Amino acid sequence: MTHARACRRRYPAVWLLLLAVLLGPLGCSFSQSSKSSSDSSASSSDSSGSSSPGDTAYYDDVRTATEAYAKSGGPFDAYQKKLGDLAKDRGVTNWEENLGAYVAIGEGLAQAKASTGLVETFKDRLAPPGSPGSNDKRSAIQKGYESKK
Amino acid sequence: MTGLARSVLGITVALVMSSGPGAAAASPLAVEYLYINASEGSAAGGHAALRFGDQVFHFEHRPPGILVLARDGFEHFRHLYGDLENRTIRASRIPVNEETYTLLLGEFSRRHAVQRQRLETLEGFRGDRALLEALQGPTPASVAGLGLFAEAPEPAATPRVEPALVSLRGRVVERYGDELVPARMRELTDRLAALEPDADAPAPAGAGDDELRPPAYRFSERFRDTAQALAALQVLDSARPLRTESIVPAPATALPLGSGEAEGVARLADALEDSLARLLDSARPDWGLPMLVGMARLSALRQTVSTGRWVILDAFPADATMLDPPRGSLRRERLSRIREANRLALDAARTALLEAASSPAPFPEAAYARFEAAANRWLEVGRALDERRPLRVHRGVLLPSPAGPLAGTPSYEPARLARALDAARGGEADALAALERDYAYNLVTRNCVSEIFREVDAAFARAAGTDDAIRVREESVRRLGGHVDLAGSLAFIPRVSALVVEDTYAVAERQRLDSFRRRALALMRRDENPVWVFLRESNVLTSTLYRPHPRDSIFLFFTDDTVGPRPLFGALNLVTGLGASVVGLAMLPVDGGETLWAGLRGAVFSLPELVFQNIRKGSFDAP
Numbered sequence: 019m020t021h022a023r024a025c026r027r028r029y030p031a032v033w034l035l036l037l038a039v040l041l042g043p044l045g046c047s048f049s050q051s052s053k054s055s056s057d058s059s060a061s062s063s064d065s066s067g068s069s070s071p072g073d074t075a076y077y078d079d080v081r082t083a084t085e086a087y088a089k090s091g092g093p094f095d096a097y098q099k100k101l102g103d104l105a106k107d108r109g110v111t112n113w114e115e116n117l118g119a120y121v122a123i124g125e126g127l128a129q130a131k132a133s134t135g136l137v138e139t140f141k142d143r144l145a146p147p148g149s150p151g152s153n154d155k156r157s158a159i160q161k162g163y164e165s166k167k
Numbered sequence: 168m169t170g171l172a173r174s175v176l177g178i179t180v181a182l183v184m185s186s187g188p189g190a191a192a193a194s195p196l197a198v199e200y201l202y203i204n205a206s207e208g209s210a211a212g213g214h215a216a217l218r219f220g221d222q223v224f225h226f227e228h229r230p231p232g233i234l235v236l237a238r239d240g241f242e243h244f245r246h247l248y249g250d251l252e253n254r255t256i257r258a259s260r261i262p263v264n265e266e267t268y269t270l271l272l273g274e275f276s277r278r279h280a281v282q283r284q285r286l287e288t289l290e291g292f293r294g295d296r297a298l299l300e301a302l303q304g305p306t307p308a309s310v311a312g313l314g315l316f317a318e319a320p321e322p323a324a325t326p327r328v329e330p331a332l333v334s335l336r337g338r339v340v341e342r343y344g345d346e347l348v349p350a351r352m353r354e355l356t357d358r359l360a361a362l363e364p365d366a367d368a369p370a371p372a373g374a375g376d377d378e379l380r381p382p383a384y385r386f387s388e389r390f391r392d393t394a395q396a397l398a399a400l401q402v403l404d405s406a407r408p409l410r411t412e413s414i415v416p417a418p419a420t421a422l423p424l425g426s427g428e429a430e431g432v433a434r435l436a437d438a439l440e441d442s443l444a445r446l447l448d449s450a451r452p453d454w455g456l457p458m459l460v461g462m463a464r465l466s467a468l469r470q471t472v473s474t475g476r477w478v479i480l481d482a483f484p485a486d487a488t489m490l491d492p493p494r495g496s497l498r499r500e501r502l503s504r505i506r507e508a509n510r511l512a513l514d515a516a517r518t519a520l521l522e523a524a525s526s527p528a529p530f531p532e533a534a535y536a537r538f539e540a541a542a543n544r545w546l547e548v549g550r551a552l553d554e555r556r557p558l559r560v561h562r563g564v565l566l567p568s569p570a571g572p573l574a575g576t577p578s579y580e581p582a583r584l585a586r587a588l589d590a591a592r593g594g595e596a597d598a599l600a601a602l603e604r605d606y607a608y609n610l611v612t613r614n615c616v617s618e619i620f621r622e623v624d625a626a627f628a629r630a631a632g633t634d635d636a637i638r639v640r641e642e643s644v645r646r647l648g649g650h651v652d653l654a655g656s657l658a659f660i661p662r663v664s665a666l667v668v669e670d671t672y673a674v675a676e677r678q679r680l681d682s683f684r685r686r687a688l689a690l691m692r693r694d695e696n697p698v699w700v701f702l703r704e705s706n707v708l709t710s711t712l713y714r715p716h717p718r719d720s721i722f723l724f725f726t727d728d729t730v731g732p733r734p735l736f737g738a739l740n741l742v743t744g745l746g747a748s749v750v751g752l753a754m755l756p757v758d759g760g761e762t763l764w765a766g767l768r769g770a771v772f773s774l775p776e777l778v779f780q781n782i783r784k785g786s787f788d789a790p
Contacts, residue, residue: 062512092381103231111457
């Protein structure tokens with residue numbers, strides 16, 4: 019066994035580090051979220067919860083999910099659950115009181131080139147006549163739909 | 168650093184940002200190619216990203232060796248890389264028309280959504296498996312959010328009730344009649360028992376499948392949502408009080424209500440009560456968690472008014488990372504700075520919440536959630552410092568939702584549970600294998616750079632309606648002024664890719680967002696003798712900016728801002744690293760190899776400095 023090979027066996031961490039330095043300049047960042055936590059994680063500004071994608075990203079998600087659902091179909095309650103999950107990802111549980119979400123739903127329907135009949139179906143399922151805030155929610159869906167039609 | 172210097176630094180950072188891409192993004196549309204320079208450890212090769220307005224898309228290398236498209240807010244991204252990791256970001260601004268902007272943003276958003284769906288499928292199988300294993304045991308199922316409240320009292324005991332929930336229950340009876348809650352509870356109990364554990368779950372994606380699939384609603388998710396709704400009604404029906412552990416213990420002097428705040432808090436509580444009463448009218452299947460969390464927040468708000476000090480729900484998850492109590496003076500000093508920054512964040516969130524309370528709009532949940540999270544982080548650091556307790560940290564969203572046991576958990580047929588469990592285990596293995604197959608990281612062929620250009624090409628192929636390479640290239644030239652071809656080039660290296668982008672695309676503007684240390688040094692040089700600043704700040708011993716960070720290797724001199732003396736400093740750093748390694752060997756039985764490892768890394772990351780290259784930047788707890 020050569021001396022170098024013996025070293026490699028004895029000090030694998032050293033060789034790994036040398037390899038990292040040689041190949042390191044080629045590689046990319048490892049995930050932030052995969053890094054071990056440190057005190058800086060205690061900072062409000064370091065938490066993704068406080069400064070994660072803001073409303074723009076949330077509404078993008080709602081648009082994308084709605085467009086995909088309008089094209090693919092599937093159980094409507096699964097789509098509703100998806101809307102709940104998207105809001106929860108940014109710390110909001112009761113998304114139904116956010117009219118902006120309904121606008122984004124309308125925009126997603128327009129992006130999917132949904133028929134007016136399908137838009138009415140969404141309105142009836144998400145904001146049935148007589149339910150709390152129904153008129154405002156239905157108007158918001160229509161507004162979003164027309165803005166992207 | 169003095170408080171004055173910090174203030175000036177904050178203002179200067181704001182000015183730098185307002186004249187940089189942040190301001191540029193407000194002008195005609197553009198996409199920005201971001202190159203983030205290298206740092207030691209996880210980021211030795213640098214990083215690349217694409218910015219659309221306030222959103223940044225970048226591919227991260229994550230366990231188990233897959234490349235994941237992450238999306239971040241620009242400010243958060245800049246803070247993580249530019250401040251905490253002390254790395255300089257170079258932005259190349261490429262003006263585009265609205266159609267191209269929408270096309271590219273749509274492509275990256277779609278890819279993000281597709282991959283997230285694939286990751287959620289894996290998590291879904293894991294969720295099914297965990298629930299099915301729990302249902303095979305004798306203990307009742309745990310329901311997220313139910314742990315906020317005291318358990319149901321024994322029948323003979325005199326129940327304690329929460330006045331806020333008694334009031335809410337009265338509001339519900341007034342609105343819907345006194346039969347609604349019992350009838351719903353019966354219906355939900357029946358629905359829970361009728362769920363089918365072995366119903367077909369969606370199959371993992373096939374090779375090359377990159378389309379969004381219809382949303383799935385798995386057994387574990389249906390069980391969770393139905394159980395949470397049932398639990399919420401059980402809590403409401405008996406007006407259960409909060410558990411003591413659900414509230415962050417805080418000294419009476421912490422967070423007293425300010426002058427006039429009680430009225431605002433009372434308005435918030437009233438708005439939340441209205442909102443919760445409306446929630447029972449919702450057709451969404453997952454209304455249980457909003458109801459549980461909302462009732463707990465309602466209780467906290469009413470107690471805030473009655474006690475005259477903010478009552479805050481403990482929002483840290485049970486699996487939050489626990490760090491050792493702060494003992495050393497350096498760490499206590501660092502945490503004290505974080506506590507102060509958190510206090511400022513809390514003050515801002517509190518002001519925003521009370522402003523929102525004065526509007527007639529529904530309960531401002533987003534503002535309340537920000538306030539609640541900020542209060543949790545401030546109080547947590549304070550308790551760690553003042554009471555020398557372990558410090559809980561959590562990078563994700565803070566939502567108070569501890570799990571509690573569901574009374575009346577149904578029992579399912581054992582054979583069906585076993586069948587479903589087998590299927591869930593198989594599905595989990597298949598979903599993981601599919602992810603490793605379709606998104607495997609490769610240093611050269613699939614990394615944070617290659618995937619950006621692959622995605623750009625995919626967008627142009629979609630626009631051109633063909634995968635033909637020549638047409639895609641033409642489309643790229645037409646829209647961006649050029650085409651980046653990675654085949655046979657070194658452009659897969661983040662640093663090289665930034666140069667290639669500048670040479671290839673119609674880059675209209677270049678911006679450099681200096682790292683935290685560079686910005687701070689520039690300010691110091693303006694206000695003090697530059698020679699003195701250099702002497703003082705060039706090394707870790709006398710630097711007023713840097714405090715040794717657990718993530719960093721052991722080194723003596725900074726070399727990120729100096730080129731000429733870099734080999735000399737590198738040699739001294741090498742000696743320092745080797746010396747620390749020798750000390751680390753002696754300390755091996757005491758510190759488990761921590762010093763040895765930091766010393767070895769210090770030595771290795773000094774080697775590039777001998778040939779004028781810098782990788783190590785040091786980490787900073789920048790405010």
